[in-house]
Amino acid sequence: xxxxxxxxxxxxxxxxxxxxxxxxxxxxxxxxxxxxxxxxxxxxxxxxxxxxxxxxxxxxxxxxxxxxxxxxxxxxxxxxxxxxxxxxxxxxxxxxxxxxxxxxxxxxxxxxxxxxxxxxxxxxxxxxxxxxxxxxxxxxxxxxxxxxxxxxxxxxxxxxxxxxxxxxxxxxxxxxxxxxxxxxxxxxxxxxxxxxxxxxxxxxxxxxxxxxxxxxxxxxxxxxxxxxxxxxxxxxxxxxxxxxxxxxxxxxxxxxxxxxxxxxxxxxxxxxxxxxxxxxxxxxxxxxxxxxxxxxxxxxxxxxxxxxxxx
Amino acid sequence: xxxxxxxxxxxxxxxxxxxxxxxxxxxxxxxxxxxxxxxxxxxxxxxxxxxxxxxxxxxxxxxxxxxxxxxxxxxxxxxxxxxxxxxxxxxxxxxxxxxxxxxxxxxxxxxxxxxxxxxxxxxxxxxxxxxxxxxxxxxxxxxxxxxxxxxxxxxxxxxxxxxxxxxxxxxxxxxxxx
Numbered sequence: 001x002x003x004x005x006x007x008x009x010x011x012x013x014x015x016x017x018x019x020x021x022x023x024x025x026x027x028x029x030x031x032x033x034x035x036x037x038x039x040x041x042x043x044x045x046x047x048x049x050x051x052x053x054x055x056x057x058x059x060x061x062x063x064x065x066x067x068x069x070x071x072x073x074x075x076x077x078x079x080x081x082x083x084x085x086x087x088x089x090x091x092x093x094x095x096x097x098x099x100x101x102x103x104x105x106x107x108x109x110x111x112x113x114x115x116x117x118x119x120x121x122x123x124x125x126x127x128x129x130x131x132x133x134x135x136x137x138x139x140x141x142x143x144x145x146x147x148x149x150x151x152x153x154x155x156x157x158x159x160x161x162x163x164x165x166x167x168x169x170x171x172x173x174x175x176x177x178x179x180x181x182x183x184x185x186x187x188x189x190x191x192x193x194x195x196x197x198x199x200x201x202x203x204x205x206x207x208x209x210x211x212x213x214x215x216x217x218x219x220x221x222x223x224x225x226x227x228x229x230x231x232x233x234x235x236x237x238x239x240x241x242x243x244x245x246x247x248x249x250x251x252x253x254x255x256x257x258x259x260x261x262x263x264x265x266x267x268x269x270x271x272x273x274x275x276x277x278x279x280x281x282x283x284x285x286x287x288x289x290x291x292x293x294x295x296x297x298x299x300x301x302x303x304x305x306x307x308x309x310x311x
Numbered sequence: 312x313x314x315x316x317x318x319x320x321x322x323x324x325x326x327x328x329x330x331x332x333x334x335x336x337x338x339x340x341x342x343x344x345x346x347x348x349x350x351x352x353x354x355x356x357x358x359x360x361x362x363x364x365x366x367x368x369x370x371x372x373x374x375x376x377x378x379x380x381x382x383x384x385x386x387x388x389x390x391x392x393x394x395x396x397x398x399x400x401x402x403x404x405x406x407x408x409x410x411x412x413x414x415x416x417x418x419x420x421x422x423x424x425x426x427x428x429x430x431x432x433x434x435x436x437x438x439x440x441x442x443x444x445x446x447x448x449x450x451x452x453x454x455x456x457x458x459x460x461x462x463x464x465x466x467x468x469x470x471x472x473x474x475x476x477x478x479x480x481x482x483x484x485x486x487x488x489x
Contacts, residue, residue, distance in 0.1 A: 005360075009359075009360045009361060009362050010361075012362040013361050013362045013365050013395075016362060016365045016366055016369055016391060017365065017388070017391050017392070017395075019369065019387075020369055020372065020373070020384040020385075020387035020388040020391060021384065021388050022384075023373075023383055023384035023387065024382055024383070024384025024385055024387075024388055024430070024434060025384075025434070026384075027382045027383040027384055028382050028434055028436070033383070034383070037377060037383055040373075040374070040377055041377055044374065044377065044378065047323075047326065048326050048329075048378060051323065051326045051327055051330055052326075052329075052330045052333075055327060055330035055331055055334065056330065056334065059331075059334040
């Protein structure tokens with residue numbers, strides 16, 4: 001190689017080495033990719049994507065279908081974990097449900113002027129159509145007595161029917177033997193003030209629903225007879241407080257159907273507000289609430305039914 | 312043409328290594344420096360003129376800069392200098408045989424990573440702790456030494472494909488400088 005060619009070669013080499021140094025300085029001062037960088041990236045990106053896709057495909061095939069060492073043991077371990085976590089979740093859900101039910105009862109106890117006793121539902125015989133026929137509660141002979149009303153925060157549930165040992169059976173308001181004095185709530189008045197047309201709520205005892213009916217519903221309210229005293233579907237039915245059993249103003253349900261109207265009386269079907277199939281805890285009213293005293297400034301409560309309060 | 316083919320093959324190899332490295336996180340920093348190996352090969356096999364080899368190394372370095380996210384020019388500069396180092400070595404010793412190939416691969420990896428470190432410091436680019444940098448240098452050197460002979464064997468095949476005579480072909484496959 002001649003000296004001239006060697007000089008040219010080394011000059012070119014020097015220039016080539018200087019070039020990236022200058023490019024590096026420029027790119028550092030600029031901070032963003034140049035147009036050439038972007039163009040090259042645009043050209044090379046599909047190639048890189050293709051190669052990555054092939055390599056990842058091979059790697060995925062390897063890890064999914066070939067390298068399956070310890071997968072069985074890991075799978076068994078995960079299944080065990082899953083089962084344990086499901087059990088824990090079921091237990092926690094049950095506890096949360098119980099806590100919610102007890103919180104509800106605490107609210108009911110505070111709100112009700114009658115002497116009350118909380119009870120847990122421990123059994124509920126079902127009809128062939130999965131309708132609860134009656135409830136079994138964990139309160140027995142020294143705590144509750146027959147005919148004591150049973151309520152929840154949503155409304156009346158029924159009455160204590162039988163007491164045996166440490167348990168008692170509750171007959172539901174939907175049972176044909178149940179009778180509750182009710183009034184159709186006047187929408188203009190608060191629920192606690194029983195007003196409007198009166199009637200007697202009787203259970204229908206249907207095997208597939210908890211429906212009740214009101215027969216001989218008077219068409220005359222306190223305002224006297226008139227078109228306004230005619231009840232409508234959706235009207236709320238509340239306890240009247242008469243009969244010294246259920247406190248007045250408990251929402252029993254809503255009118256779901258008008259069965260008959262002979263001009264003087266109406267007959268309607270009522271859908272109860274309490275979903276008995278979901279009741280986990282109830283409140284038994286041990287003593288009827290005291291009659292209202294308009295002169296008393298404080299809210300009165302009934303005397304303890306059994307001398308001392310179990311709860 | 313020969314240099315362009317080697318640069319293209321090295322670039323594809325870099326992309327493959329990057330894809331495989333993503334799938335093997337346990338490899339950590341032990342990534343073979345294919346760029347340094349290519350630059351060294353171009354330097355070792357440079358014929359009478361060195362500028363084509365330098366040009367090829369710069370082109371490959373620039374592509375590596377783009378795919379690695381480094382500032383454009385960094386690896387181009389490093390690989391150009393690595394080519395010059397390899398050229399200087401080629402004029403003194405004959406890199407032939409498995410042991411020498413492994414040792415020379417480790418050497419070029421070390422040279423390239425140290426040059427990159429010096430360039431980063433010189434251009435005031437952020438760098439990690441010294442211990443981290445040294446551990447990176449060591450891991451890259453080992454990985455490059457392991458794959459070096461294989462990569463060069465591939466480049467020799469390319470060289471053999473471009474040989475004009477049987478003698479050139481045999482020399483290329485033997486790893487002898489033309």
